[in-house]
Amino acid sequence: xxxTAENGPWADESGDTSGRKKGQLHxxxxxxxxxxxxxxxxxPGERLREMQLxxxxxxxxxxxxxxxxxxxxEGLVDLLPNRSVVVSELHAPDLEHLFVVFGAIEGIAAExxxxxxxxxxxxxxxxxxxEMIDFHARKERAPYMQINxxxxxxxxxxxxxxxxxxxxxSLVPRVERARALANLDTGRWTGALFEHTKMFTAxxxxxxxxxxxxxxxxxxxxxxxxxSRLENDG
Amino acid sequence: xxxTAENGPWADESGDTSGRKKGQLHxxxxxxxxxxxxxxxxxPGERLREMQLxxxxxxxxxxxxxxxxxxxxEGLVDLLPNRSVVVSELHAPDLEHLFVVFGAIEGIAAExxxxxxxxxxxxxxxxxxxEMIDFHARKERAPYMQINxxxxxxxxxxxxxxxxxxxxxSLVPRVERARALANLDTGRWTGALFEHTKMFTAxxxxxxxxxxxxxxxxxxxxxxxxxSRLENDG
DNA sequence: AACACCAGTCTTGTATACAAGAATAGACAA
DNA sequence: TTGTCTATTCTTGTATACAAGACTGGTGTT
Numbered sequence: 001x002x003x004t005a006e007n008g009p010w011a012d013e014s015g016d017t018s019g020r021k022k023g024q025l026h027x028x029x030x031x032x033x034x035x036x037x038x039x040x041x042x043x044p045g046e047r048l049r050e051m052q053l054x055x056x057x058x059x060x061x062x063x064x065x066x067x068x069x070x071x072x073x074e075g076l077v078d079l080l081p082n083r084s085v086v087v088s089e090l091h092a093p094d095l096e097h098l099f100v101v102f103g104a105i106e107g108i109a110a111e112x113x114x115x116x117x118x119x120x121x122x123x124x125x126x127x128x129x130x131e132m133i134d135f136h137a138r139k140e141r142a143p144y145m146q147i148n149x150x151x152x153x154x155x156x157x158x159x160x161x162x163x164x165x166x167x168x169x170s171l172v173p174r175v176e177r178a179r180a181l182a183n184l185d186t187g188r189w190t191g192a193l194f195e196h197t198k199m200f201t202a203x204x205x206x207x208x209x210x211x212x213x214x215x216x217x218x219x220x221x222x223x224x225x226x227x228s229r230l231e232n233d234g
Numbered sequence: 235x236x237x238t239a240e241n242g243p244w245a246d247e248s249g250d251t252s253g254r255k256k257g258q259l260h261x262x263x264x265x266x267x268x269x270x271x272x273x274x275x276x277x278p279g280e281r282l283r284e285m286q287l288x289x290x291x292x293x294x295x296x297x298x299x300x301x302x303x304x305x306x307x308e309g310l311v312d313l314l315p316n317r318s319v320v321v322s323e324l325h326a327p328d329l330e331h332l333f334v335v336f337g338a339i340e341g342i343a344a345e346x347x348x349x350x351x352x353x354x355x356x357x358x359x360x361x362x363x364x365e366m367i368d369f370h371a372r373k374e375r376a377p378y379m380q381i382n383x384x385x386x387x388x389x390x391x392x393x394x395x396x397x398x399x400x401x402x403x404s405l406v407p408r409v410e411r412a413r414a415l416a417n418l419d420t421g422r423w424t425g426a427l428f429e430h431t432k433m434f435t436a437x438x439x440x441x442x443x444x445x446x447x448x449x450x451x452x453x454x455x456x457x458x459x460x461x462s463r464l465e466n467d468g
Numbered sequence: 469a470a471c472a473c474c475a476g477t478c479t480t481g482t483a484t485a486c487a488a489g490a491a492t493a494g495a496c497a498a
Numbered sequence: 499t500t501g502t503c504t505a506t507t508c509t510t511g512t513a514t515a516c517a518a519g520a521c522t523g524g525t526g527t528t
Binding site: 024027062065066069070073074075081082094097098100101102104105108112161162163164166167170171 | 258261296299300303304307308309315316328331332334335336338339342346395396397398400401404405
């Protein structure tokens, strides 16, 4: 089971349709649609007509339909039988549900990671954290977010549980979308960074219980900020 | 987001292809294939030829392919690009990964359920537990397992978190398959029942932390039994 | 006997065609 | 004006056709 990230989201695709081998158009389509949803190009509630997507993506309906099944499994779209597919909504209450679960998942990952992490990996995370602090000082949000994402991903990878990784992957798109829709509040930004330093300390001392606790709180703390932004936008 | 169980596994299908409205052949196909895998009719490692499945299910390749994407998202099959789809293997180490995550998920569910459960629902779970004790006394394994499954499901439902429910649903097929492949050891059976009574006490007194702990242990305890059975079988 | 190579067959990936169920707009009645 | 009914159009669901990449078996060479 779990040939980890075989065809999962975030596997490789980043619009680099050029270098791809022939075939697997449906995976390519899924990647493009996913980033269109995450970027907001396809807003929540948007009705997706298959033929329209075919024209935009330059493929036929077959791979498009298969891609839509994949996105449905990721929770990015809702399949309405015999009706259109729509980009799933993202309401504030849903967000709470999502963050409670996601925080718990990353909490488990954190606990496992503490048991398995090597000195070299602690150093690696430490360097990433240093970079992140740097970007924060320069107020460069985009690269900050990228490093942030990488730290979380590395933690889950270090936990070395393919099932956990798959579940985590399946939730990341929605979390990322929430972050994209509601760009991080500046006040929260500094707080989040501080939490990250505390989390690193726990990780470096391999205190799994503490790190899990901090991780859950980390997500719970950012929740109200995202929720308020979502409510303002509609 | 999350039109909960819209097209997810375990939604409704149980071979009752008769009463179903037209269309949605792919959902029907997914249901049949899922139960074929869970029942062991399609054993781990089995190579699935699309045409062959078409004949068995009496539909064309299009719905079959879409069903296979769904099953891939559930982790029941692996998609090998340009090669066949195979029923995913279930090795002892994978099982540990699965149970750690699943136990944690049900642990979260248990904690949430304790916050939200009503007196009526406590009564309902209590009655289910009594039935289960009955079936254990009579050594009727199949109905016991059914009630067991139902208790777990009701707990997750009571937690009232659609994201959690979806994640839980996505893991259940694999857990069920593990149970099916390695029928429960008799010694473990009594132990599991005892754990269930303890868990009910915690639930009835709404002790979320305790119940979460007991739930995680419940899965961890049954793990070695399942693993040993799997190793014997190959 | 072992290995490499090649042709034929099989299987998947994609496109297209057709059928059936929804959405929509317009006409007609209240 | 508003509501409803119907006919047309649109969209999805499914089947089939075609192309391209894998597998298999046999043949020839070393």
